[in-house]
Amino acid sequence: MTRDDARALDAVDPLAPFRARFALPADLIYLDGNSLGPLPHAARAAVADATARQWGDRLIRGWNEGWMDAPTRIGAKLAPLLGATAPEVIAGGSTSANLFRLLVAALRHDPARRVIVSETGNFPTDLHIAAGAAGCVPGASVRAVPRDRVMAALGPDTAVLLLTHVHYRTAERWDMVALTAAAHAAGAPVLWDLSHSTGAVPLDLTAAGADLAVGCGYKYLNGGPGAPAILYVAARWQERLSNPLSGWMGHAEPFGFADDYAPAPGMRRWLTGTPSVLGLAALEAALDAWADVPLAALWAKGAALFDILAAAGDRAGLECVTPRDPARRGSHISFRHPHALALSQALIAAGVIGDFRGPDLLRLGLTPLYLTHEQVWRAGEILLEVLAGEPWRDPRFTARPAVT
Ligand SMILES: *Cc1c(COP(=O)(O)O)cnc(C)c1O
Numbered sequence: 001m002t003r004d005d006a007r008a009l010d011a012v013d014p015l016a017p018f019r020a021r022f023a024l025p026a027d028l029i030y031l032d033g034n035s036l037g038p039l040p041h042a043a044r045a046a047v048a049d050a051t052a053r054q055w056g057d058r059l060i061r062g063w064n065e066g067w068m069d070a071p072t073r074i075g076a077k078l079a080p081l082l083g084a085t086a087p088e089v090i091a092g093g094s095t096s097a098n099l100f101r102l103l104v105a106a107l108r109h110d111p112a113r114r115v116i117v118s119e120t121g122n123f124p125t126d127l128h129i130a131a132g133a134a135g136c137v138p139g140a141s142v143r144a145v146p147r148d149r150v151m152a153a154l155g156p157d158t159a160v161l162l163l164t165h166v167h168y169r170t171a172e173r174w175d176m177v178a179l180t181a182a183a184h185a186a187g188a189p190v191l192w193d194l195s196h197s198t199g200a201v202p203l204d205l206t207a208a209g210a211d212l213a214v215g216c217g218y219k220y221l222n223g224g225p226g227a228p229a230i231l232y233v234a235a236r237w238q239e240r241l242s243n244p245l246s247g248w249m250g251h252a253e254p255f256g257f258a259d260d261y262a263p264a265p266g267m268r269r270w271l272t273g274t275p276s277v278l279g280l281a282a283l284e285a286a287l288d289a290w291a292d293v294p295l296a297a298l299w300a301k302g303a304a305l306f307d308i309l310a311a312a313g314d315r316a317g318l319e320c321v322t323p324r325d326p327a328r329r330g331s332h333i334s335f336r337h338p339h340a341l342a343l344s345q346a347l348i349a350a351g352v353i354g355d356f357r358g359p360d361l362l363r364l365g366l367t368p369l370y371l372t373h374e375q376v377w378r379a380g381e382i383l384l385e386v387l388a389g390e391p392w393r394d395p396r397f398t399a400r401p402a403v404t
Pocket of ligand 1: 094
C-alpha cells in the first residue's frame with residue numbers, strides 16, 4: 001500500500017465525516033482509543049450544560065428533569081451496540097464494581113454451585129474481583145485455567161463462567177455462541193466482559209443466548225475517563241438475581257424511605273447509590289455520536305485498518321500475536337518485541353500514541369470512527385522508521401511511567 005492508495009480509500013470512506021465529531025490534535029496519530037477514547041465535541045457541550053444550566057440553575061429539580069432516568073435511558077442507547085433489548089441494560093458503576101455485583105449474585109443464585117471458572121491471563125481486575133466475590137460467599141472459589149482448558153473446566157460445580165470476550169493483550173476473541181452454549185450445557189450462566197468489544201466488534205448478546213455482561217464506557221465508546229460502565233442482565237434472569245450492593249437507588253421506591261429493602265423491578269435494582277450525573281452526561285453525548293454510525297461499514301473499515309498495520313509489521317519482521325482472521329479478533333493489533341516499552345515511548349515521541357502491555361507487547365488500537373486510512377498507513381511507516389533507526393535505544397524511552 002502507498003500513501004496514494006490510503007488516500008483513495010479515505011476519499012470513498014463513508015465514515016470520513018465522523019472524525020469531525022471528535023477533538024483530536026491535528027498532528028497526532030491516536031492509536032489508543034481502545035484504552036481511552038477521545039473527547040466528542042458533543043460530550044464537552046453536554047458536560048457544560050449539565051454543570052452550568054442543569055446543576056447551576058435547575059439544582060435539585062434536575063433529578064426530576066432527566067437525571068433520575070439517565071441510567072436506564074443510557075442503557076437503552078447502549079442496547080443496539082450490544083445486540084440486547086433496552087430493558088436489559090443499565091449504565092452506571094465501574095466495570096470492576098459491576099463484575100463484583102454480578103458474580104456475587106450468580107454465586108448466591110444456586111448454592112449447589114460454588115466455582116467461578118475463568119481464564120488465567122484474563123484482565124487483572126476480572127480475576128481480582130472474582131477472588132473478592134468468592135471471598136464473600138461461603139465455600140466459593142475461583143478456578144482460572146489456560147484458554148484451551150476453559151471448556152473442560154466447566155462442570156456441575158460451576159456457578160458462572162467469567163470470560164473477557166476480546167483479550168486486552170492479544171485481541172483474541174472468544175466464540176461467544178460456542179462458549180455460551182458450553183456453559184449452558186454444564187448448567188451455568190456466562191458473564192461476558194465486553195470492555196474491548198463494545199464499539200469494536202459486532203455483538204449479538206440475544207442471539208448468543210448470553211446471560212450477563214459488563215463493559216467499559218471510556219474505551220471504544222468515548223464516554224470519558226472513568227465513564228460509567230455497562231451492566232447487562234438477560235430478561236430471563238432479571239427476577240432471579242439480586243444485587244448484593246442493595247442500596248436505596250435500587251429500591252422499588254427510593255423515596256418511600258422504608259427500612260426494608262425491596263428491589264426495583266427490572267434493571268433499576270442494579271443501581272446502588274446516587275448516580276454520577278456528570279459522568280452520565282458525557283457518556284450519553286458520546287453514545288449519541290454513535291446513533292447514526294453505519295456499523296457494517298465500521299467493522300469493514302476496522303478490518304482494513306488492521307491489514308495496513310499488519311502489513312507494516314510483516315515488512316519489519318515483527319511477530320504479530322493477534323489473529324489475522326477478523327472473526328477471531330477485536331480491533332487492536334499487538335506486536336511482540338523485546339523492547340516494546342521503549343518502542344512504544346519512541347513512537348509516542350514521534351506522534352503515534354499506542355501503548356505497552358508488559359512484558360513485551362506493543363499494542364495499537366484501531367478505531368475506524370475517527371482514524372483515516374492515511375493516518376494508519378503513516379503509523380506503519382513511522383513504526384518501520386523507529387525500528388530501523390532504533391531511536392528507542394535512547395535511555396529516556398526506557399524509564400517506565402506509572403501508566404503505560
Ligand atoms: C479496561 C478493562 C476493565 C476496566 O475496569 P475498570 O473498572 O473500568 O477499571 C475491566 N476489564 C477489562 C477486560 C478491561 O479491558
